[in-house]
Structures are given as structure tokens and as C-alpha cells.
Amino acid sequence: MSTAIINISSLVTNDPSLGEGPLGLVQDAAVVIDGDRVAWIGESSKAPATDNAVDAGGRAVVPGFVDSHSHLVFAGDRTAEFNARMSGRSYSAGGIRTTVAATRAATDEALEANLLRYLTEALRQGTTTFETKSGYGLTTHDEARALRIAAAHTDEVTYLGAHIVAPEFADDPDGYVSLVTGEMLDACAPHARWVDVFCEKGAFDGDQARAILEAGKRHGLVPRVHANQLGHGPGVQLAVEVGAASADHCTHLTDADVDALAQGTTVATLLPGAEFSTRAQWPDARRLLDAGVTVALSTDCNPGSSFTSSMPFCVALAVRDMGMTPDEAVWSATAGGAAALRRTDIGRLTPGARADLALLDAPSHVHLAYRPGVPLVSAVWRRGVREL
Numbered sequence: 001m002s003t004a005i006i007n008i009s010s011l012v013t014n015d016p017s018l019g020e021g022p023l024g025l026v027q028d029a030a031v032v033i034d035g036d037r038v039a040w041i042g043e044s045s046k047a048p049a050t051d052n053a054v055d056a057g058g059r060a061v062v063p064g065f066v067d068s069h070s071h072l073v074f075a076g077d078r079t080a081e082f083n084a085r086m087s088g089r090s091y092s093a094g095g096i097r098t099t100v101a102a103t104r105a106a107t108d109e110a111l112e113a114n115l116l117r118y119l120t121e122a123l124r125q126g127t128t129t130f131e132t133k134s135g136y137g138l139t140t141h142d143e144a145r146a147l148r149i150a151a152a153h154t155d156e157v158t159y160l161g162a163h164i165v166a167p168e169f170a171d172d173p174d175g176y177v178s179l180v181t182g183e184m185l186d187a188c189a190p191h192a193r194w195v196d197v198f199c200e201k202g203a204f205d206g207d208q209a210r211a212i213l214e215a216g217k218r219h220g221l222v223p224r225v226h227a228n229q230l231g232h233g234p235g236v237q238l239a240v241e242v243g244a245a246s247a248d249h250c251t252h253l254t255d256a257d258v259d260a261l262a263q264g265t266t267v268a269t270l271l272p273g274a275e276f277s278t279r280a281q282w283p284d285a286r287r288l289l290d291a292g293v294t295v296a297l298s299t300d301c302n303p304g305s306s307f308t309s310s311m312p313f314c315v316a317l318a319v320r321d322m323g324m325t326p327d328e329a330v331w332s333a334t335a336g337g338a339a340a341l342r343r344t345d346i347g348r349l350t351p352g353a354r355a356d357l358a359l360l361d362a363p364s365h366v367h368l369a370y371r372p373g374v375p376l377v378s379a380v381w382r383r384g385v386r387e388l
């Protein structure tokens with residue numbers, strides 16, 4: 001079945017061959033969807049005949065957001081910790097233990113219901129692809145079950161057994177690294193595409209992180225790294241060295257870190273929800289973009305450091321506080337996320353791409369930053385199916 005969305009005031013394709021600038025902007029546009037794919041893009045007046053037509057009414061369309069970093073398999077929340085932080089306490093990785101205890105105690109059904117709740121929330125805000133991680137189980141059984149639950153809802157599943165050292169191994173961190181690179185990895189690798197490690201003081205050091213990422217690679221997983229969130233450290237350069245798809249956070253960077261990213265193929269994924277929710281310094285997107293680094297924007301949705309599922313909110317923060325233009329932020333939240341997941345079928349609207357798109361209640365994509373906090377997503381198609 002084919003559907004034409006006609007009378008689009010401004011269409012972001014992210015395909016410069018289709019329109020103006022890096023966003024490939026087409027004015028007065030139409031998109032034709034056939035099955036789960038984009039079949040045609042062009043001027044609305046020239047749209048071919050289709051089974052159905054939807055009149056966009058002079059509103060904008062963007063590719064569905066690609067949220068390439070989230071932690072959605074968990075139970076409970078951390079309201080008290082957030083409250084304490086907003087009264088002056090600082091964020092530390094230790095809070096993760098609270099969520100680990102709640103997650104271990106939850107049934108599979110409760111974890112899945114929670115995941116679905118946040119996915120629905122994200123979809124309403126235009127997210128059509130999301131990556132999500134384990135990391136709140138920290139036993140072989142609990143990490144593997146988190147990945148199984150996630151894999152029922154997305155292809156982009158990340159093994160994060162190395163989120164923090166499990167409480168049982170507090171006196172034997174290297175013993176925990178052996179578990180994460182041994183029995184736990186054997187049980188988890190079949191359910192995941194990616195391997196991640198929180199490389200940070202209080203979590204895993206550079207040598208431990210390298211061992212974990214290399215072990216994941218031997219099991220066919222591709223690395224991504226939580227790097228340089230809370231302070232300077234080896235994470236970013238390690239990510240580039242091991243060929244990670246993405247170095248995530250990138251808040252505290254030296255010139256050598258920026259150079260490494262600029263020379264490598266690793267995407268820098270910035271997560272402004274985390275800086276917002278921990279009152280930390282903003283990552284400097286401008287510095288990365290000016291150095292030629294590919295930048296993605298994602299939510300990092302998790303109950304501790306960034307409890308937002310809203311990509312439009314992250315776009316607005318990135319524009320207001322990280323030196324991005326609205327065009328750059330929208331690109332990073334769509335095509336940038338796709339690059340961080342090494343995907344070419346999503347994050348852009350071009351013939352043959354997946355028909356994942358959001359219709360905004362606004363005349364252009366710029367309104368995502370210009371009208372912060374306003375729910376502008378009025379319809380979403382995912383794999384060609386209207387979901388909203």
C-alpha cells in the first residue's frame with residue numbers, strides 16, 4: 001500500500017542531493033511511502049498517484065529521531081537522589097547500585113512493562129529507533145535477561161555488564177572483569193550487537209575497559225564507550241583505538257581527545273540530558289564540529305543521570321547551551337544517531353530508506369529548538385505504519 005504525505009512546508013531529508021544544504025531541505029514537499037520504505041521525495045505538486053494521501057497542512061516533516069544511547073531495562077526510579085542533587089549534592093556512579101537492586105528484584109514482566117512505557121513516551125516525541133543497554137543486572141542471569149527483554153523491542157541492544165563493579169565484587173574488581181569477559185559475555189553476546197563499558201573513575205579504568213571491549217569484539221560485538229563524562233580520562237582515545245562506533249558523553253575533552261576523534265571513525269555522541277540532570281558542565285559540541293568530528297545527540301534516558309526520553313528536549317539544550325545551530329542539532333539527532341549505530345537505512349528520508357518520520361506541528365524543524373518544551377510532534381510513521 002502506498003501513501004503520499006503532501007503539502008509539507010519544509011522537509012528535512014538529510015540527503016544533500018535532494019535539497020538545500022546538509023539537511024537536504026525541500027520546501028513544499030511530498031514524501032511517498034510504499035510498504036515500509038520511502039519510495040519518492042519531491043515537490044508536492046509533482047507527487048505520483050498513491051492509494052492514500054495525507055495532507056500535512058503546511059507543516060514540517062523530519063526523519064524519525066534515532067536515539068542511539070539509552071538505558072531502559074530497569075525498575076524503580078531515583079527521585080530522592082535527584083532531589084538531593086538539586087539541593088547541592090553531586091552526581092556519582094554509586095547511585096547505579098540503587099537501580100541494580102530494584103532491577104534484580106523485578107519480574108521480567110515488570111521490566112518489560114517499564115521498557116514499553118518509556119518507548120511509548122519516546123515515540124510520542126518522534127523517536128523511531130532506539131538503542132538500549134543492560135547494566136542494571138550485573139549478574140550473568142540478570143544481564144542476559146535484560147538483553148533478551150530489550151531484543152524483543154529493538155535490534156540495537158548493548159551489553160553493558162561493565163556499568164559498575166557489581167556490589168558482590170567490591171573487594172575484587174578484577175574478578176568482576178573476569179566475569180564480564182567470561183561467563184557473562186558468553187551468556188550475553190547472543191542477544192546483543194554492541195559492547196559498552198563505563199570508563200570513568202569509580203567504574204572501570206582504561207586497562208579494564210580495553211580488556212572488556214576486546215573480549216566483546218572476539219564475540220562479534222562492536223564497541224561503544226561511556227567516555228569522559230565525569231572527568232578527563234582514557235575513554236575517548238581508547239574508543240577510537242578499538243574502533244568503537246561511538247564515544248558517548250565526551251564532556252571533558254583534551255585537545256588530544258578531539259584530535260583522536262577527528263582522525264578516527266568514532267562518532268561523538270553527546271547526551272545533554274545528563275548534564276542538565278546532574279548540573280554538570282555542557283559538552284562543547286561547537287569545538288567537536290569545528291574539528292570535523294561527527295556528532296550525534298541522544299537522551300541517555302536512565303533513572304539516575306538523565307530521566308528524559310525526549311529527543312526534542314535534547315535538540316533544544318544542544319542549541320541553547322552547546323553551541324549547535326538548529327540545523328546541526330536536528331542532523332545530529334537523526335543522521336548523527338544513525339551514524340553512531342552504523343546504519344544507513346534510517347536517519348534520512350531518501351528513496352529506499354526506512355519510512356520513519358515525524359510530522360511536526362510547526363512550519364520548520366527550527367521550531368524544535370525555538371519552542372522548547374512544547375510537544376510539537378503531531379504524527380509519527382515507523383516502518384511506513386502510522387503510529388500516532
Ligand code: NIG
Pocket residue numbers: 071093095096099198226229274300302303304305306
Ligand atoms: O550514561 N554513566 C553511566 N551510566 C549512566 C548513568 C546511569 C545511572 O546513574 O543510573 C549514564 O549517565
Ligand code: FE
Pocket residue numbers: 069070071226300302
Ligand atoms: Fe549512559
